[in-house]
Amino acid sequence: MKHFKRDNSLAFRIAIVGAGNVGSTFAYALLLSGLAGEIVLIDADKERAEGEVMDLNHALPLARPARVWQGNLADCTGADVIVVSAGAAQSKGETRMDLLKHNIAVFNEIIPAITRYNCEGILLIATNPVDILSYAAWKLSGFPANRVIGSGTVLDTARFRSILSNRLNLDPRNVHSYIIGEHGDSEVPVWSLANVAGMPLEDYCMSLGCEIGKEEREEINRQVRDAAYEIIARKGATHFAVAAGLVRIVESILRSQNSILTVSNLISGYYDINNIYLSLPAIINEHGVRNLLELNLNFKEQRALQESAAEIRANLDLLDIHPLIPLRRVKPLHGDPEPRAE
């Protein structure tokens, strides 16, 4: 397990580009976690970032020591992880895909600018539509795919486990089930592999007399899929659970934990899906994505995943990737795997 940086300092630097609801909540959760020694908030709205930084700094005497400041993209230099949460968020009734046109313009500007200052860190993308923008960030950065990660369905998987565990009256950490595919309306719940204590969910439910029928499963799927719409309708944004998910991914990177999390990454040759980013369970360590786990899905889930991939592909085909700043050539680092086929 890695607890120290290669230079033996403890000061992991995390740069957060986009200090709105998601970025600032992530900064707060990260500060409380004690994982980072340096947290820099970067936002087009400097005053907003400044206010967030003042507020965060006032928590320091009650939390863990860290250096927290408002910076600019040059402060991405030396960052171990650069979390990107800049761009427009969904308004009431908007889908994540509705944000694409605006947010690809933001990415065309900021990703090449970030990589001018940092070609060795890991890019962790949260901005929606996250699968498409993670793919765009991969293209725009020139980084190997293992170092460009989308937060993907980490959040949806947490929502699935939370709702299912509530139904079963169990600790959510003991309920294992995954949402894969798009972080969006076509996401795929993998009921066939859901388990409790290693027991397939159906066996667990049968032994305890708590079967979950087809209609109830559909209702749970709906609650997971529509959670963002429901929350945005009530409070205007979602940010706590995604921030916790981002901290969990960053923890696995900084501590090289080899944790398995459903992040979005480059897929090649899985159930005939190629050259797009979508979520599968992935092993995450100091190099980013070590491996993607190719789950053995049932026929219905395979079809649903292919449809989810087709949805992402259709939007990728519309994508206008035009870096506003010339790209730098990025050399692979020690630990980066051979490039995966596109």
Ligand SMILES: NC(=O)c1ccc[n+]([C@@H]2O[C@H](COP(=O)([O-])OP(=O)(O)OC[C@H]3O[C@@H](n4cnc5c(N)ncnc54)[C@H](O)[C@@H]3O)[C@@H](O)[C@H]2O)c1
């Ligand atoms: N991946 C997930 O699971 C997940 C969950 C929730 C929200 N999101 C997404 O995260 C993104 C941010 O959401 P939010 O609620 O924080 O929105 P927000 O509007 O509160 O914050 C966005 C911030 O980005 C900044 N910004 C815009 N353009 C910029 C640029 N070029 N450079 C630097 N900063 C820039 C804005 O000034 C603003 O402060 C949205 O796309 C949202 O849909 C993702």
